[in-house]
Amino acid sequence: MAQITLKSLAHSYSASPAGPADYAIREMEHVWKQGGAYALLGPSGCGKSTLLNIISGLLTPSDGQVLFDDQVMNELPPEERNIAQVFQFPVVYDTMTVYDNLAFPLRNVGTAEAKVHERVAEVADILDLTSLLRRKARNLTADEKQKVSMGRGLVRDDVSAILFDEPLTVIDPQLKWKLRRKLKEIHERFNITMIYVTHDQLEASTFADKIAVMYEGQVVQFGTPRELFEAPAHTFVGYFIGSPGMNFVEVARTDAGGVRAGTIDLTLPPAFVAAIRQSRSRNLKLGIRPEFVEVLTEPAEAAYPIEIDNVQDLGTYRIVSFGFAGVTFRARLGEDQPLPERQAYVRFPEAWLHLYIDEFRVEVGQ
């Protein structure tokens, strides 16, 4: 049980990194509190597995420190960190029975057999493995094997944290949901810090209290699923979370003191205009989630005329695509909401409109 702190941590796989592009993990500060259920979410290759391996000690970071509570762990191998990790592909000890597999991490440190038995029975019960305990692990199906590898992580009740590296990749969708609930249950029961790596936002948000979104070796936002949805701190978070992702449009200052997107003069709240005009950057974007775009049939104040390109009916809702200042925008509408044939008007409520300067969100005083 420990709080895990990453202190100016960075990692590069090359011996002499020349620039930020050579870093798999760019310098970061991060704290995983004791007892939290966290997800580390990001696309493949963003460095999330690297980060996990650094925490568990399978990799030594090139810069910075990993601390468990106040103790620096950099030099300690995984064996001495007392940490559990479950990998993407199931790892089982083929020749052992399921029981022996689960008992293995405990027996390796000389735990008394009575205690081993008690823990194995408990974990097997949680994971529905009791009926398989006497089978050899090599003859199990992929998802049974993965349950066994998870079980080996859970069987140790004194671990600093349990790390999951996309553990449900090989599992059937139906069982996936069940296992995720199981993990959540286990987390609530044992109060162990859990860090769950995934590239699936649904998986992340059902499992975790807080999600760290990683992009190009950086944690670009750390927040609750709701925060990630309502106020993405980085354009990548907006794009990656939500289905479909956030709409972004590049904007520029006009000589007349306004703001325009492509050829459209925008009607924006004064605070936005002020923030945009103050910034020195040329990389300015406005973003809004499809859920918050209002599609109107009649002209209205601060509404822009658009032409609808395409409507996708997804049963309980519809996705409307339209061109706005040269980019494709999407709006998500309820089943019963009236929808014009072609000509329509859209409005961007200012409460849900976000300003991004150099890809990061800027808080705009209302």
Place this chain on the structure above:
Amino acid sequence: MNKVQNNRAWFLILPMLLLVAFSAIVPLMTVVNYSVQDVFDANTRFFTGTEWFEVMLNDRALQAALLRQFAFSFTVLAIEVPLGIGIALLMPKRGWQASAVLILITLPLLIPWNVVGSIWQLFTRGDIGLMGVGIRELGYAYNITRNPTDAWATIILMDVWHWTPLIALLCYSGLRAIPDAYYQAARIDRASKWAVFRYIQLPKLTNVLVIGVLLRFMHSFMIYAEPFVLTGGGPGSSTTFLSQTLTTMAIGQRDLGPSAAFSLIYFLIILLVCWVFYTAIMNSQKDNTTQGGA
């Protein structure tokens, strides 16, 4: 399920049957033919039934050769398999060292049997051989032409030198095929080096070891050229193995009937032992309990 009944499909195996007939069945049947007859010349032959088999099974010289053969095969297996695994574990995993070691290890495998015998014949000579002279210098009267123990030890050493690389290579490739995640999981589970070997590496090597053990058993059970060149089967008949006994009988004495009978017995023994090996290893992988569902 709709199963189409069409027995003409059997014709599809005809080409394969033809091939096997010429490569195996016809030659084998020739041997069977000789083993049940006493052939004098092209026109004179007598049917003898199982007589040759009985003679052969009761032949003292052959029984002794068979025992020697088993002793030899099991000794080299007992040395080569653990040694090969050990070498494979120690071999470098990447970089130029890996390639260099791989080539060095493979070299003995590329030398023809006869040449191996000749090399060791020269190597162990008491007057000019490096090993022969070397051991004598150390004070031991090493002589493979007089002392059966020396002859045995040398033949085993020669076989170990020649064939351990095969086991090492097979195991090396088997070890390379183990995903990193296994080693990582073992570290997380705080497994000892021995446990990693016992529960990860060895089980993952089972399949290559089955091939290795079977190949080495068959090879060593049929060994001929190397001991023939090195010791000629001597001193006395202490290193005369089965194939040499058989050759002497079939070529030297032209006892075609008995040697055909003996060839068949020889063949059946190899088949039987291989089957026992294979079954034993494959059985160890099954669930050894009927409890716990299907």
